[in-house]
Structure formats: structure tokens, C-alpha cells
Amino acid sequence: MSKRIFDRIKLFLYPLLFYILNNISNKWTRTEVYGKEKLEGLSGDTPLLYAFWHGKLWLPVYYFRGLDYLVLSSLSRDGEYMTRVLKRYGYQIIRGSSSRGGSRALLALIKEIKKGNSAFITPDGPTGPVYKVKPGIIYLQEKTGVPIVPLGVAIKHKKVFNSWDRLNFPLPGTRAVMIFGELLEFKPDSCSIEERAVLLEEALNRVQKKAEELLEIKYSG
Structure with a gap:
């Protein structure tokens, strides 16, 4: 089997398996x-x-499946896998990353948010550093005026993968907690983008710690 054919099989199979496993495990x-x-x-x-x-x-x-939310997905192979998974859940995908197509992707995201579409963002993605907010989400909030909702997500019994993001996978029958934090609405003239990124990082860590405390597990931040 040629590498090209094998890559095509992976491109179809991996997202499908992820989607099925995500459904079952949730x-x-x-x-x-x-x-x-x-x-x-x-x-x-x-x-x-x-x-x-x-x-x-x-x-x-x-x-958040089926809500037609916006997601920024990187142009990498992993981003292509995730794009195919997210499309099955009904998300609107905008492709781009900090290294390739990032500026165009952010502008497209701003345009869609201004139309009234919500989005979910992983501020330390797509490649880390882990638990560090990059300025992209702050720029989005500044240009759209849309509130940021920090989410804390904790799983009692889980497998933590040896990936840059320490991906958490729930083990069968476990308990999990998701907490919606206080809405954040930064004023552009209040402080620099970098300072606002730190404030968001602190808010995310607080709500994450609270989620983990509810499950009586050691804080992972």
C-alpha cells in the first residue's frame, strides 16, 4: 500500500474513530x-x-455540539483531523493558525462573530505552551466587544495523555464537572493586550481549580 493511500485512509478513519469514541465516552x-x-x-x-x-x-x-458555534482550527494535519470531527458535530470551522493563515483566519472569525455567532477558543492552542493564554482571543474580544466566558473542566478518573496539552480522557463511569466562570469584558484602553491575556489566564486557572476542587482532585494548573 502506498503512503498516499495510507494517508487517505487515516484521514477518513482517525476522525471517525475520534467521533465515535467521543460520543461513547461522554x-x-x-x-x-x-x-x-x-x-x-x-x-x-x-x-x-x-x-x-x-x-x-x-x-x-x-x-456544545449542534449549536453551530465557530471554531478556529489549525492548517496542520492534526487540525484537519479535528476539523472533520467538529463538522460531524455541526460546528462552523475557520481554518488558520498563528503560523499559517492566522491573520486571515482571525479576520474571518471577527466577521462571523459580528454577525451574532458564538465561538469557542482554546487560548493555549494549537501548540502551547500549555495553560498560557495567547493574545489571539484578546484581540478577538477587543474587535468584537463580545464577552469571554472562562470554562473549568475537570474529570475525576481519567487518562492524561503525554501530549503537549496533557489531553484528559474520561475513564468509564467517571464523574466530571464543567463550570461557567464570570463573564469577562475588557475595555481596550484599560490595559495592554498582554496584561489582559494574563487576567484571562488567571480567570481560567481560578475556574479550573474550582472544578477540580469540586471533585476533590489535585489542581493540575
Whole structure:
């Protein structure tokens, strides 16, 4: 079998297996959601930027399925795999990354958010450093005026993969917690983009720590 044919098989098979496993594992996970009432004062068509760490994406990918949310996916091979998974869940995909097509992708994302579409962002993606907010999401918030919702996602019994993002995979029958943090609305003239990134990083770490404390597990940040 030629490498080209093998690559095509992987391109079809890997996303399909990820999708099936994500579905099954989320059904065997007892996920508790807290803090969603923080969004109740908003009008139904208010767009939001949901932010969570890349390694915690296993549960949110399933939770936000079917809502037509926007996702920025890198132009790498891994990004192509993830794009195919997310499309099965009904997400709108914009391709680009910090190294290739990033500026065009951000502009496209801004345009779609201004139309009223919500998005979810992993601020330390697509390649890390882990648990460090990159400025892209702050730039998005500045240009759109859309609130950021930090999410904490914790799993009691899990497999932590040896990947840059320390991807968390729930083991059968485990309990999990997802917490919606306080909405963040930064004013552009309040401080620099770098300082706002630090504030978001601190907010993400706080809500992540709270989620892990509810499960009585050691904070991973």
C-alpha cells in the first residue's frame, strides 16, 4: 500500500474513530454543569467567546455540539483531523493558525462573530505552551466587544495523555464537572493586550481549580 493511500485512509478513519469514541465516552461520563445561570441575563442572540484549555476539550466538544458555534482550527494535519470531527458535530470551522493563515483566519472569525455567532477558543492552542493564554482571543474580544466566558473542566478518573496539552480522557463511569466562570469584558484602553491575556489566564486557572476542587482532585494548573 502506498503512503498516499495510507494517508487517505487515516484521514477518513482517525476522525471517525475520534467521533465515535467521543460520543461513547461522554455518554458514560456523569457530567455536572455549574454556573450556567451567569448567562441568563443575556439576550438569547448575544454571541459569546467560550474559553477553556486545549487539554480539557474532550467534554466541551460534545457539550456544545449542534449549536453551530465557530471554531478556529489549525492548517496542520492534526487540525484537519479535528476539523472533520467538529463538522460531524455541526460546528462552523475557520481554518488558520498563528503560523499559517492566522491573520486571515482571525479576520474571518471577527466577521462571523459580528454577525451574532458564538465561538469557542482554546487560548493555549494549537501548540502551547500549555495553560498560557495567547493574545489571539484578546484581540478577538477587543474587535468584537463580545464577552469571554472562562470554562473549568475537570474529570475525576481519567487518562492524561503525554501530549503537549496533557489531553484528559474520561475513564468509564467517571464523574466530571464543567463550570461557567464570570463573564469577562475588557475595555481596550484599560490595559495592554498582554496584561489582559494574563487576567484571562488567571480567570481560567481560578475556574479550573474550582472544578477540580469540586471533585476533590489535585489542581493540575
